[in-house]
Amino acid sequence: MSTFDLSPETNAANRRPNTTITPAAAPNRRNTELVMLGFAVLVPILAYANVGLAMDGSLPAGMLGYGIGMAALALIAHLAVRRFAPYADPLLLPLATLLNGLGLVMIWRLDKAGKLLRNNFAAAPNQLMWSGLGVAVFIGVVLLLKDHRILQRYTYISMVVALVLLAAPAFFPSRQEDFGAKIWIRFGSFSIQPGEFAKIILTIFFAGFLMVKKDALALASRRFMGLMLPRGRDLGPILMVWLLSILILVFETDLGTSFLFFGLFVVMLYVATERTSWIVFGLVMSVGGAAVVATMEPHVKTRINAWLDPMAAFAPHPPANSSEQIGQTLMALGSGGTTGTGLGQGRSWLIQFAAKSDFILGSFGEELGLTGLMAVFMIYALIVQRGLRTALAARDAFGKLLATGLTSAFALQVFVVAGGVTGLIPLTGMTMPFLAQGGSSLVANWALIALLLKISDIARRPAAEPAAAIPEPTRGPVS
16 A cells, blocks of 8 residues: 555544554664774773883883773763764764774874984874864764754855855965965964864855755756756856865965865765766866866975875985875885784884874874774775765755765765875875874864764654544434
């Protein structure tokens, strides 16, 4: 019988007295989340102990404090989710906690090689502080955001805020150690990377904009080489975003943010319209724009040259502005082999300060080997899978687009960083989510996980129980 069958028999059945329809209550899986959090805290603690034993022959002095601190942060975050998002996805929080903990261990391990490096500083204490702030932001989002659909009201305000955040670093001077990129705002010793927060705010704008305009953007006017081409007037939004990404690349020489910004919009556009032509246009325009800028901007050209010839810096007469970090990372990955040298026993600290930020994957690849690196990528893949599953389960169009955009931004960032470190694509200078040193990235990604949890909470929550059917009045005998 069809769900919408309106036959007399169905209507009669629906009029039976005291008939109620009770939806099956989905388990909230909070206990599962708590158990997984235990593993997510235990694995970094054991890794911490392993590093201490390998480098000093004894357990680290701060092991107990580190374990208690990580467990406390994880427990507080879990209690917030249990109270304010009881039906949220049970895996996102443990996976993020595991990555954050492993990143802290590797940064601390690289700090211990500081005496062998020049201009090195201990970054683990700062990263631990940013981890606490990130969890605080996570709790704030879970507590204050009652429903993700509220964000739809701020579609165009989000656009303005995101553009201000993206443009702000261009008005601040860059330092020599920034290697030409203007992606930070600095106030003395304090610095912030606004592009990390802009990716979330831009996703909110794209989700609200595409939900309203998706039908117009899906219209096709002609077919060319098997592709359904959109109408010329509907190309306006993608041309505007393409131009804006090029301007970011020119004025801030930030290849990573430009790629992430434009790629995010193209992916969300494809999801909203189901038109393959948007993907083709996006690829052609991104490659064309990057090629043009590379011929004019020395910083971008240097990174492309380093990608084309990563070993040029080790030549007898290296070219000017050559970078040795990609070559060193490739050698570190090669020396790690399949099973790695062991935590604390590698030499990836030779990459110097970048081993804690852009190239921290090289450190993991050397000391954990290909097997460990694939395990790290699997954790990222699980986060992406749970995010896309949340998008599929969302009951509203805005929630579907928002979850897809947040997950795509996360996946694109992992791709561009991993691709740059391994030599697949030119280096972008972005931060590996949760693993690498960087407070802005850590806080922004904890906020991203919180938003996905709120969307999944609404999606997985059982539907409200309908009221009981009203029985028909009993008719008395007709006199």
